Amino acid sequence: MSAPLPPALRRYAGHPFWQAVAILVLAYVLVVWVVPLLPGSAIVPKSVVLQYMVTVLVGVLIYVSDSEARWTRFKEPINAMLVEPRLRVVRSGVLTAVTAVVGLVAYGQVKTTVAAPPNLRSIHPAPPTEITFRGKSITLTGLENPLRQHADSLPTYLAEGKQVYYRNCLPCHGDHLDGLGHYASGFNPLPANFQDNGTIAQLTESFVFWRVAKGGPGLPREGTPWNSAMPKWEDFLTEREIWSVILFLYDQTGWKPRTWEKAESGGAK
Amino acid sequence: MTDSALLLLQAAADTTRAYGEFPVIGARAAVWIAAEVHLMFAAFVLGVPMFAVVAEAIGLFGKDQRYDRLAREFTRLLLVAYSATAIWGAVLVFFLATLYPRFWAYLTTIFGPSMWVYAGLFFCESFTLYLYYYGWDRWKYGRTKLVHWGLGILLNVWGTVVMFIANSWLTYMMTPPRDITPTTDPATIKLWHAIANATWMPINVHRVIANVVFGGAIVAAYASYRFLVAKTDEERAHYDWMGYVGNFIAISALIVLPFAGYWLGREIYQYDQSMGITMMGGFMSWLWVIQAFLIAVLFLTGNYYLWIGMGRIPGAERFQPYTKYLLLVLVLGAIVWGTPHTMIADSKELAAMGGSHHPLLGALGVMSAKNTAVNLMILTTFLSFLLYRRANTRPVVPWARTGTLIQAAMFVVAAGVVLFYGIRGYFVEAIVRIGFSVYQVLAVLACIVCVTVIDILMGRGAASLGAIRWGKMPPRSQYALFILAVTFTWLMGLMGFARSGIRQYWHVWQVMQDTSKYAATPALGYASKMISLCVLIFLSLVGFVFWLGGLAEKSTFVPAGEGEKGARHVGH
Numbered sequence: 001m002s003a004p005l006p007p008a009l010r011r012y013a014g015h016p017f018w019q020a021v022a023i024l025v026l027a028y029v030l031v032v033w034v035v036p037l038l039p040g041s042a043i044v045p046k047s048v049v050l051q052y053m054v055t056v057l058v059g060v061l062i063y064v065s066d067s068e069a070r071w072t073r074f075k076e077p078i079n080a081m082l083v084e085p086r087l088r089v090v091r092s093g094v095l096t097a098v099t100a101v102v103g104l105v106a107y108g109q110v111k112t113t114v115a116a117p118p119n120l121r122s123i124h125p126a127p128p129t130e131i132t133f134r135g136k137s138i139t140l141t142g143l144e145n146p147l148r149q150h151a152d153s154l155p156t157y158l159a160e161g162k163q164v165y166y167r168n169c170l171p172c173h174g175d176h177l178d179g180l181g182h183y184a185s186g187f188n189p190l191p192a193n194f195q196d197n198g199t200i201a202q203l204t205e206s207f208v209f210w211r212v213a214k215g216g217p218g219l220p221r222e223g224t225p226w227n228s229a230m231p232k233w234e235d236f237l238t239e240r241e242i243w244s245v246i247l248f249l250y251d252q253t254g255w256k257p258r259t260w261e262k263a264e265s266g267g268a269k
Numbered sequence: 270m271t272d273s274a275l276l277l278l279q280a281a282a283d284t285t286r287a288y289g290e291f292p293v294i295g296a297r298a299a300v301w302i303a304a305e306v307h308l309m310f311a312a313f314v315l316g317v318p319m320f321a322v323v324a325e326a327i328g329l330f331g332k333d334q335r336y337d338r339l340a341r342e343f344t345r346l347l348l349v350a351y352s353a354t355a356i357w358g359a360v361l362v363f364f365l366a367t368l369y370p371r372f373w374a375y376l377t378t379i380f381g382p383s384m385w386v387y388a389g390l391f392f393c394e395s396f397t398l399y400l401y402y403y404g405w406d407r408w409k410y411g412r413t414k415l416v417h418w419g420l421g422i423l424l425n426v427w428g429t430v431v432m433f434i435a436n437s438w439l440t441y442m443m444t445p446p447r448d449i450t451p452t453t454d455p456a457t458i459k460l461w462h463a464i465a466n467a468t469w470m471p472i473n474v475h476r477v478i479a480n481v482v483f484g485g486a487i488v489a490a491y492a493s494y495r496f497l498v499a500k501t502d503e504e505r506a507h508y509d510w511m512g513y514v515g516n517f518i519a520i521s522a523l524i525v526l527p528f529a530g531y532w533l534g535r536e537i538y539q540y541d542q543s544m545g546i547t548m549m550g551g552f553m554s555w556l557w558v559i560q561a562f563l564i565a566v567l568f569l570t571g572n573y574y575l576w577i578g579m580g581r582i583p584g585a586e587r588f589q590p591y592t593k594y595l596l597l598v599l600v601l602g603a604i605v606w607g608t609p610h611t612m613i614a615d616s617k618e619l620a621a622m623g624g625s626h627h628p629l630l631g632a633l634g635v636m637s638a639k640n641t642a643v644n645l646m647i648l649t650t651f652l653s654f655l656l657y658r659r660a661n662t663r664p665v666v667p668w669a670r671t672g673t674l675i676q677a678a679m680f681v682v683a684a685g686v687v688l689f690y691g692i693r694g695y696f697v698e699a700i701v702r703i704g705f706s707v708y709q710v711l712a713v714l715a716c717i718v719c720v721t722v723i724d725i726l727m728g729r730g731a732a733s734l735g736a737i738r739w740g741k742m743p744p745r746s747q748y749a750l751f752i753l754a755v756t757f758t759w760l761m762g763l764m765g766f767a768r769s770g771i772r773q774y775w776h777v778w779q780v781m782q783d784t785s786k787y788a789a790t791p792a793l794g795y796a797s798k799m800i801s802l803c804v805l806i807f808l809s810l811v812g813f814v815f816w817l818g819g820l821a822e823k824s825t826f827v828p829a830g831e832g833e834k835g836a837r838h839v840g841h
Contacts, residue, residue, distance in 0.1 A: 055604050124546050
């Protein structure tokens with residue numbers, strides 16, 4: 001059984017102003033320090049921290065002002081701090097702190113830094129309906145991996161795909177298919193992590209075929225700069241080799257490719 | 270000959286006469302402003318009559334004069350708003366004809382007859398409006414009042430058909446039937462074939478609902494303006510009540526709007542996956558993060574208004590302690606709803622995350638999480654309404670306790686279904702996951718319908734705990750209504766751009782290229798500024814319309830005791 005709070009602390013805990021302060025501090029600590037400590041997590045980008053904190057701030061403001069009584073109580077310490085003579089020191093301290101924070105934020109915004117500016121990068125380029133592969137037209141819409149039609153030969157294709165992967169893809173995409181190959185640290189953005197459920201797990205095999213075949217140079221004009229170092233593999237691999245390596249990627253990661261929705265007419269959509 | 274060669278030929282065939290130029294801001298910006306402001310006024314003049322005719326019906330059948338006067342007050346504003354809509358419509362047509370003559374000629378070749386019908390219906394609509402407004406006093410009693418109400422319905426029918434016709438033109442630009450190619454002679458395209466394209470009906474449904482939302486929000490904003498400048502308690506009471514009604518209609522319709530939007534998005538994906546990916550996952554995807562923010566603002570502000578409103582309802586004290594839990598769900602929902610899948614990060618943060626997907630929070634950036642969050646936010650908002658509605662009543666039916674328990678169980682089951690499919694969505698392939706959203710939506714809708722029916726039955730003969738103290742609202746509640754109207758307007762502009770912008774450098778998707786110097790899709794920052802400017806122009810003009818409305822006639826508020834129920838009215 002937990003011990004009751006001391007009366008002075010209970011007074012603060014029950015006051016909407018200090019509740020608001022506590023919620024904001026708690027939310028900040030949670031997002032900035034606790035989330036990165038969770039297993040498999042990483043630091044939260046500043047843009048997301050800002051987004052979360054603004055949402056929490058709006059929530060807190062709604063909480064303190066949705067009842068007249070709570071709103072009046074919430075404003076009491078602020079009014080007191082601004083006008084009461086006995087709080088002159090606190091007033092001076094708060095006003096100085098607010099000015100300093102504004103100054104620091106402004107300084108942080110304008111100081112020179114060697115870091116590249118944050119990149120607003122769209123991750124899913126829109127595929128064309130049709131591509132030309134070594135002079136042959138291939139319609140991507142509704143296209144399935146043709147090798148899957150030969151169930152008996154799948155082990156052969158997988159072995160071929162494995163070979164293709166280790167000969168060509170390994171240096172960047174890594175032994176674990178996690179985008180951490182030997183050369184990975186030289187790229188920004190990092191090579192795709194196929195183990196992540198946000199990459200091939202979300203895509204049709206035809207999309208992956210288009211990305212492998214056309215690489216960075218084949219990315220659409222909108223959303224540039226893509227900064228992709230992915231080669232245009234149609235210059236080095238045959239159509240069958242590309243489909244084989246795609247089979248291998250899905251087999252090795254355990255993801256299932258996105259499938260096409262069947263239209264009423266029977267065609268794929 | 271390949272398609273790309275044909276497209277090149279088409280581009281080469283364009284002469285300088287295909288495009289005109291507009292001074293200073295350029296042709297695209299001119300058409301953009303004209304189209305957007307026209308559309309906003311059109312939404313206003315389509316949304317408000319829906320509001321007016323429903324209000325008149327409540328006044329007529331519920332024998333409450335306040336609703337009848339409310340309907341009339343808004344119809345008066347419509348007269349000026351109609352002129353503004355027509356003026357901006359004419360500006361748009363002139364701009365299109367002079368700045369994009371070739372494209373305009375193409376559209377008129379296909380849709381010419383529908384444009385004549387459009388003009389005829391607009392004529393009918395305008396004169397029905399005049400009859401509706403100027404006949405208010407003449408057809409006030411008995412059967413003639415029913416005829417008058419019928420005119421209101423007719424006004425809505427004309428308006429809706431007019432909108433459907435205009436929708437066919439813009440949806441054809443997005444999703445022309447698949448058998449139409451760059452070489453198809455527009456004169457050979459059958460009119461109905463072009464009208465009944467893949468996104469026509471989804472847009473029609475989406476816009477009808479959105480217009481109801483918009484009409485309600487504008488009504489509420491008007492009421493809040495009149496509340497803030499009111500001189501007497503009676504006036505404040507009237508406009509407080511009007512603001513409540515506007516907000517109620519706006520939020521009620523907003524609850525079903527995401528489902529209509531989802532249908533539209535799905536049709537776009539099905540028509541052309543690259544268009545869908547550009548919109549949701551590609552370079553337009555950041556608009557959806559902004560949209561998520563704005564929708565969260567709508568939900569939070571709508572609920573906030575209700576919670577403040579509980580302060581003027583005797584008996585609401587029973588429910589007020591629970592609003593903080595509703596707020597918690599809404600804030601958590603807003604956080605999940607707004608978490609981007611691809612995050613803005615500097616190089617250090619990118620390296621630490623191993624890419625632009627956060628290894629943990631990235632899970633909140635996918636559709637399973639988003640659908641779960643928005644469905645729970647809708648359920649929470651509905652619960653807020655329910656508590657507000659019940660605040661000053663106590664059910665007297667013998668099965669009241671059982672009924673309340675059944676309602677609670679329905680909420681729990683609906684939330685459980687939403688959460689179950691939300692979590693399960695992470696463990697199934699995409700094609701199965703897409704289907705889960707339908708179950709989530711059905712669970713929420715079923716809960717809303719069943720709980721409402723039970724509540725209506727349970728509320729029969731309910732004991733009153735006291736009359737609502739209309740007018741006893743702090744000013745900040747009225748600013749909340751302003752925020753709602755501005756947010757709705759801004760959202761309309763932003764999402765309209767997302768829908769229209771995914772055509773990229775095509776006037777008609779993969780049929781007719783935009784070969785003007787403005788063919789490139791504008792950057793999101795530029796687009797946001799343009800949309801904000803349109804919102805500013807529209808709201809300034811609407812403010813002017815409100816002011817004119819005040820000039821033309823005095824307020825129609827009903828002082829306490831004058832109406833058949835008057836300000837002593839207890840229910841909602």
